[in-house]
Every structure is written in structure tokens, then in C-alpha cells.
Amino acid sequence: MSALLTTPPPGGATSAPLAGKAALITGAARGIGRACALAYARAGADLLLTDIGHDLDGVPYPLGSTGQLAHTAQLCRELSAASVVVTAEADVRDLDAVRAVVDGALDRFGRIDVLLNNAGIAAPSGKTVHDITPDEWELMLDVDVSGAWRMIRAVGAAMTEQRAGSVINVASTAGLVGYRHFAGYVTAKHALVGLTKSAALDFAPFGVRVNALCPGSVRDDDAAEGRMLSEIARSLDVPVAEHEETFVAAQPMNRLIEPEDVAGAAVWLGSDASRQVTGSTVTVDGGFTSR
């Protein structure tokens, strides 16, 4: 067939670019995860939303709760009557729990088209590299890198057999550049970018894509119940307002990233409009890492 006759990427211009696709989103109770879940629902996807549902020893702030997860699901259903939305609690550190979530998604949907690895923690942080304790170090890597790997491991068989699928690892600008006093987080996010590239190569022959999404400083949006920036400020022991100002000043676009900005990129990476995009790091950072 000549190039002129090939079809344009499907879904590019439709209002429901994810119609008929089933997506699994981790860390969906609030923040970027909630924003992505809403955007996915609006795009027509069926959803399995997960979060941990309880706090973790060693993480100095409360994690996504069962109630918040249920609220995200309810918001999604209100947005899209065509979508089936189910929830499940899982700790991405637990291999069996991860397996059960994926099997549950397959049981309900028969397929998984998108895995959005969004679960992650930003703290414990705020220490000079040599002051980090072994437990703090291992917890950070266990959640932020190994958690994503466990999810990829669990969906791999289904996605490769489908010969289609999109894995989106929510990394960070911390996956691309260093930050003072965030060695554990920066290490974990850099590793996640590395995992993205390798997994992309492994899966490419099967038509499965893997990309990293690197948000910059995302505003703590009330509707999304986000608290990332506050927690980072707290780790650094600075007032949130001052911290926000510092970050805005560092953004070439001169404003903080909204959760919806990240969700927009996540919809695109999950849809067939990005069918030739794999192994890439997509930054949504207002130009921060381009300096």
C-alpha cells in the first residue's frame, strides 16, 4: 500500500480518543491520579482505579484513602455514563496484591489497554544524601520504581498477547535533573525513566508502548485534593507560598503545572494518536528542564 493510502492515527480528532479502551490507574485517589482518571473517563475509557487506602510508616504525610478513591470513581461515572468504573485497593509494594488487581481488571474488562503507573511518594526527603537512612532509601525505591515494575510485570502477559497496549510511567522532572535534598526521589524517578526505556524496547515487537511522563511542579489543586507541593515544601521546611513562588520563578512559562495539564498528556499517550511514541520522556514542566 502506498503511504498516501494509509490511515491517519485513529482517535486523534475524536472527542472520545479512549472509547472502548480499558485503563488501570494507580494512585488514583487524588492529585494527578484523580485528574488522569477524570480525563480518561471523559475520553471514554473503562477504568480500574487503585490506591493504597492507608498510610505508610515512614511516609510523613497521609496517603490516598478509600474514601478519596471512591470519590474519584464517582466523579468518573458522573462524567462518562459509557464508562465502567471499578476500584480496588492495592499496595504496589505487594506482588500478590498487584497481581490480584491486574487479574481483577482482566476479569472485568477482558483486556488492559493502558496502565498508568502513577502511584508514588515524594517523601521522606529533605536530607543531605549521606543523612538518608537505609529504610528511607529502600522505601522510596520500593514504591516509586519497584512498584511500577511490579505493575508492568503483572500486565505484561496480557498486553503482549493483545499485541497492543500503552504503559505510562508518571516520573517527574526529578527523573531528568537533580534536586538538592531529594536524592532518594531523584534516584527513583531517574530509575523509572530507565525502566521506561528498557521496557519500551522489550515490548516494541509486541506493539506495546511504554513512555515516561515527567511533570514539573504541579499545583496542589483543591478539586484533586493534591498535596505534593505542600509535602515537598514541608520536607524542605519552607512555607508553601514561598516555595510556590520559587517554583513559579523557575518556570519559563511563569506558572505552575495544573493536574489537568498532566492528564492531557496522559490521554494522548494512552490513545492511538501517539501510536508511534514509545520509550520517550514527555515533559509537562512549563519548560523547566529546557533551561
Added chain:
Amino acid sequence: MSDNENYWRHGDCRNHGDHGDHGDNGETKTMNDTGRLCRALAVCLHSGADPERLGHELARLAAGARLWVDDIPGGADTSLAAVRRERELSRPVDPRTGPGMRAVLLRYTDGTAELVVVAHQAVAAEPYDLARALLGEPVDLSAWPGGPAAERDERLRAALARLDRHPAPEWGLGDPGDPTVGQRRLTLRAHGDVPAAVTLRAALGLVLARCTGRLEVELGVDAEHEVAFSAAPAQTVAEYLEQVGRARPAPGGTPAVGLVVAPAAEMIGGTGAKAEPFEVRPFLAPLHPLSLHLTDDGSTELSGSCAYRRAAFGDAAVEWFTGMLATAHRALVTAAPDTPVGELPLFDEEQRLALARLGGLGRPLDVPAERIEQAVRRRAERSPHRPAVTCEGEGLTYRQLDQRADRFAAGLRSRGVRPGDRVGVCLERSLDLVVVLLAVLKAGAAYVPMDPAYPAERLAYTAEDAEVPLVVTDTDAFPKLDGVCLVGPAALDGPHPQPSPDGTAHRPSPQDAAYLIYTSGSTGRPKGVVVPHRNVAALLAATEGDFGLGEEDVWTLFHSSAFDFSVWEIWGCLTTGGKLVVVPYWAAREPAELAALLDRERVTVLNQTPSAFAQLAQLDRASRITDSLRLVVLGGEPLDTRPLRFWLDRHSERDCRLVNMFGITETTVHVTAQIVTRGAALTGSRSVGRPLPGWHVYVLDPDGRPLPPGVPGEIHVGGAGVAGQYLNRPELTARRFLPDPHAPGPMYRSGDRGRLLPDGRLEHLGRLDNQVKLRGFRIELDEIRAQLLDAPSVTAAAVVLRREGGDTAGARLDAYVVLRADGSDGSRADAAQEVRQHAARFLPAHMVPSTVTALPALPLTPNGKVDTARLPAPLRGPSGSAEEPAGDDIESRLRAVWEEVFGFRIGLDDDFFALGGNSLLGVRLLAALKAAGLPGFPLPQLYLHRTVRQLAPLLAEEEVPA
């Protein structure tokens, strides 16, 4: 998993997205192997929609299975309901990660409820049984497959893998890289007493037989079974239906197409429940590359769908396929029982017309009502002083050409030539040739060109068959024939007494024959194709604008006037005002000379056979031969585009258009045109493009019935170029020139194999008579040739079938290749062996040539086509071992050394240099002589003693000790 998450209810019932009506909501689906083994059923629950009871029953039936309950914010007849229902019907279940079945209760705001059941084949026999059991009907569970599901799943997946290993049919026109699945809805009319399961199978059999060209039809019924039957055309409809009805599913086979005809499911009425099945899916993804599913609910309509893998079937091919199925089914169920099956149409009138339009029918062409010499005269009047023809330094302007041809025409008339006569012309390419041809036309006669290189017998045959009273020739070799007057061109010049006008004289018209060219088929005597003036005018009208032909163009006359490529060269140039550069005999034989001429004369329009052009392109690889060319027309032979990429690297498509034209003498030189792009060359496209405006093509099966795009058959050509007759051969004319079904005038049955593409381009797949049979296999020689050309070291290739001693058992395929000169020292025989190994990797064993012989160049006919008769016998037999020399005399030993150096059989009188020898090979010859214990000789002696017979005495002298 939290348990109650999918119990939900809210007031917002906005429906997002622009979803379609019946579930076919434009959602892109990719292939899913699990879905191929799953079946789904939707039932409307009139009562019994009690989630608690259903959940309880489900848990009892299958451990680990849970009931999903979804409340839909809308009525059951809304588009939202359709989307949700379709999504549930499309979701596979996998016994490896769960219970292998799923039940979803959909509850609508209007109070209705539906149950969607999906079950994997390894787990449950039928979703229908499962639904019945769920709704409290007594179901015999022992009928379900026993044993572990994992084992059955593995067996079924192995069956799928076996199906998938079978290559996709070429006629499906799939895109191997496309992982998506396509779907078409299908509605057919039921009629008569024969069950729809039989009539559908039978109709599908007719369509498949047409598409595959095989009467034996195999049709998949599930992952592991198929039915097979014969669609032989002679049987009656009654016999055929009886045979199809008798066919029983058997394991094995790798059918490309599967069919499931489901009876309408019955009402379910268990304890406290009443339910009506309304949607049955025997598979969720196409089980076979193309899987049809229709439901026979006893009404007059059979509805269903056709799902297909786009990797194997293109959307357009499936559209044609389902269209044919509908027509075939209608014809089959309404035909009288004693109708022969072969008479059932697979296309209705509308489809036939659509096919014809796809083949180019109906594009208007404005052809001036003008004879060739009138068009040339018009040029002479408009631009009298522009150069018309040149040859080796001599030249004629348009006025000079016109006036000289007028004088020659008078000379012809004075020798009795009258309008309507035929005049033989046997001249080398020269100014005189062009003048004489024009003069013959001016005299109102048709010219019969003959190549002076032809054997005397052929010349005599042509002159006699064409009944020419006069032959213009300057060769003494032309045979003397009774009643044929020979005259030299010089004798035609000068003042001639004009014969008194004949009252009955024919008034010349564009309908008259312009020329008669003899073509030799693979069988029978050469026959004269009579081509009228208007055909040539049509050819120019069809191409002049697109090719931008005009006064600034410089053409070559490269081809023999006996080859109709020259018709295009001469009249294409002279009726559009260009300058025609006659390529002398010696320059046409030597690519380097031709290259020099092209550059010297600033030629803009060059016409070549692919074989001849390959030699030119090879020279061009060493150094760019010219920058003047703007149009290269390739024709006269099937083109393999791949070797052209090197030319296209050097000559951009913007500066020089490369056009591949498929054509036939009987259709006036050309039929189609395809611009060859670098992309096409890289992919080895076989497209010869769309027909020229005014020309159209049909692809028909051996019985003359139409074939859909993608299916190869015999190319038939209709329209402005069709010659219409062979001279004095009414029987052959009637056989080859058939009535055109869609246009006035005849269509020509070409003997070429080809297929239409859905965009209207034609793919040329070789000559039908190039299909040979070897040990029972039907083999396409062109396919082998294409594979040889695929080897990186090969620039040209030919394959012939040889029968030694007329013995079919001794028949074998001999291949010949020209290898890229890359300066490597490896022997040609080794390189040829590598080419053979390359071919063996891709071709089935019976298609691998027994021998591959490397030649310096392929021998060409005077027309520039590969001359298979002159290909040497291979040196090595099929065993691969060199044969022993015939004797130990010096001549035999010397010949053996020559054969070793050249790599093929040679004769005692073969000229070293004519065989492709050069000084490098000469040095190799000396080394080989030494190795064989033969004396050497000073290399220049080789120029004096060029054959084995001449060289042997020289060596014999040397061998005698002084």
C-alpha cells in the same frame, strides 16, 4: 477488589462521545487471541433479574466467578445502552487469569434488565447453557467439556497457532503490519427450503473458488475443524447444495475463511425467570483471518457480520468479498435447481460496472480525427525549420522531412502503391527509414516493418503473409520472392510521373491501418497486428499532456521498427514537434555508446526495455551518464523496480520522471502508466499503474468471468488502443479480440497475468504462459526471477524451464544472473551458488532453480528483451558436480578450462569477447590453463584467436617441446 464498587446510581445521564447506534461505535479494536476463543450471549430478562440469586447460581456453577451488576443511567433503547451492551459483548475472558466466564447484569432506568454472558470455549460449552443454568433451567452440566480447562485452553491455542502459521491469502490485500480488526455488517435474503446454513456455505464456496482459483473449497467451522467441498462449475445447483449439505466437519486444514451460522436461540424459562436471547456472538475476535457469522432466525433475513484481521484482509477487499457473497447467495437461492453452478453470477450489474470503472472505463478522451502524416504535416507547417530527425550528423527539418517524404510517396505511387495497400519496409534505423515510413503513410498505405537482422525465412514469411507488393529495403539479404518488388530508398527519391488518378481510389481516413506489426506468441506462426491511425492519435492524446511532450523534447529512435516501441518513439516525437535522434545500430548494442549519445544529443525522452535500461543504469552507477533526460519510459517487458533504486538515487524524481508502461502490440504500444518512485523501487512494487485515459482493463478468470480486486487473472484490454484484428486470421482474431461487455468495440485478451488493486492500479504478474508445470507443481517463472533479483548481488536475472531430451522427468529450472561488479575476487560460480542459497531460503523447494549461472550480461533480442533461446546451457548439472571433459585432446581440455572460467557451457566456436570475456577474464584464463597443466600464450593472441577452435592449435604448437 472492593465488592460494591460497581453498584452505583446517579442522576446524571449525559452521554459522552459520538457513539454509533448498534454497538459498532467506531472503537478501534486490535486482535485478541483470547477473544477468538470466547463466545458471548445477551439475553433480555423479562423476569428473574435478581442479582442475589444470579450471583449465587454463578458461584455454584463456577468457582471464583462473580456477577457484575451495572446500572445504566438510561433506557434499554438508548444509544448509551447500545454502547454499554456492545462493550460487555466484546470483553473476552481468560481461563488463565480467572474463572473463564463472566456474567454482567445490566439494569436500565426503564426497568428492563439484560444479562450478558461471556464464556471461554475451554470452560463452558455455550454461553446459552450458562445463561439457562443461571436462570434456573435444568441444564445437563455433564455435556460441558470435562477435564482441566488449562489443557483445553492449551489445545485450542495450539489450534489457533496452527491457523495463524498459514500465510494470509494474497488476494486478501491485507497490511501485514496492521494489528487491528475490521468488521462489516451483513444482511442476506433467505429463500427456499434449503437451510440457510447450507446455502450460505455454498454461496461462500462459490466466492472462495473465484478468489482462490481453486475449485476445492475449505471453510473453517471452528478453531479445529473445517468442511471441504467442490465448487466445480458443471454441477447443478441442486447437486451442489446436496454436496455441501453432506460435507461434515473434519479436523485439520488451515482455512482462511470461517463461517458460523447460528440458529436463533430459544426462550429461556427457568424457575421464576423468563428470558429472551437477542444477541449471539460465536467469537469476539475473528477466529480465522476472515470470519463470518450469521443468524438464521427463520425470517426472510439472515443478518450477521464479517470480522477480519486487517493484517490479512484489507477493507476494500472485504467490501468486494461481502458484495460477491450477497450476489452469489441471491443467485443461488433463486436459481432453478438444474442451473449449472458455473452460470451463477457473483457480481450484479452495478458491481460489474463498478469493477469496469475501477479498471479505467468511462474516462473520456478527445482524439483528433487526424491521420499520422497529417499531424506531422501540421507540425511542418507550424515550425518548418525546427529539426525533425537527425542521424550521425545528418539531419532534416520538419519541412525537409515533409517534402522528402512527399517525394518518396510519389515514388511509391509511381510503383503502383495505392491507398489501402501494405508496403514492406526492411531498413536499419536511419534517416531514410523515418522518411520511408512517413512516405508510406502519405501514399495512403500501411507499413509492414521488418528487421534486417531477422532470418531470411522470417522476412519471407512476413512479406508473404502481409501480401506486400513492394518492400523498401537496401539489404541484399532480403529474399527474392515472387510478386514482391524490392526497391531501395534512394530509388524512391527524385521526380516521378504521377499516375493518373484512379476514380475508385480510396480516400485515406484515420480509420485506415497505419502499420502492421508481426508478433510471435509462444505458439504458432507470427501474426500481423493491424493498427489504425486513430489508435496512434489516441495514444498521443492520452499521453501528450501528462508527459508534457513538446517541441523542446529530444527523443531517440532506439528500437527496431519491427518492434512497436518504435511507433511510440517515431510518431510520439514527430507529432508533438520534438527532435528524433536516430540511434545507429552499433550505438544501440553498446551501452557506453548509447550513454555518450544521450549526453551529446541532450536527449530528454528515452524509451527502453527494462533489460536494456539495466545496462545503462549500471553504467550510470559508475558515473552519471547525463543530466539531460527528463522522461524515461520503460516498456516491452515486465519491470522489476528494485534495481532502479540506484538510478533514482542519482536522478531525482523531480528532474527525470521514470514511467513504467505496460503495453501490448495489439493495444497500440501502451495500456497503463506508473510513475516509478524511489519508494516503489525499494518495496519492489509490481504496479504498472492505471490505464491511460481512453484505455481500460478487465481482469477475468479462465472462463471470462470478472475477478475482484486482489485476485489475479488474465488481463483484458478495451478502449481506444485495441487494434481489432490479426491480418487474414479470422479465427485467431475471434479468439483474442472479444466483444467488450461495457463499451463498443472489441477487448483484447492479453495472455498476461495481473490483478487490479482497490485504487484502480493494475499489477502485472507475468505472462500466463510463463506459468510452467514441473513435477506437478504450477510454477510462476517470474516469481522465481523476482526472488533472484532480491539477492543483493544480482542486477538482472532470467529463469527457464529445460527439458533435457524432451523428458519430463529430466525437467529442471535453470537460472541466470548478472552479478554486481563489486571488484571482489570470489569466483562467479561461488557467487552464483550464494544466489541459489538465497533463493532457497525464500522459495519452496520445487521452485528453487537447479542451477544458477552467472553471466556477464543477459543476451537480448533485437527488440531489447531477454532472449531466452540464447541463454547457454549451465555448466553444472543438478547434482552440482562438474561434468568430465568429453576427451583429453587439447581442444576438449581447453574448452573445459574456458567453461571453468566462464561458469557455463560453451561451444567450440563461441567468441571469447562475445561471451562477455575481457582482459581480466583473459588473465584468469591464463592462470586456469597453468593450473590445468596447459601451456600459456601471450594475452594479445586472444584477440586474434577468439574461439576454442582457433586457440587450440596455438596451444598445441606451444606444447610441443622445442
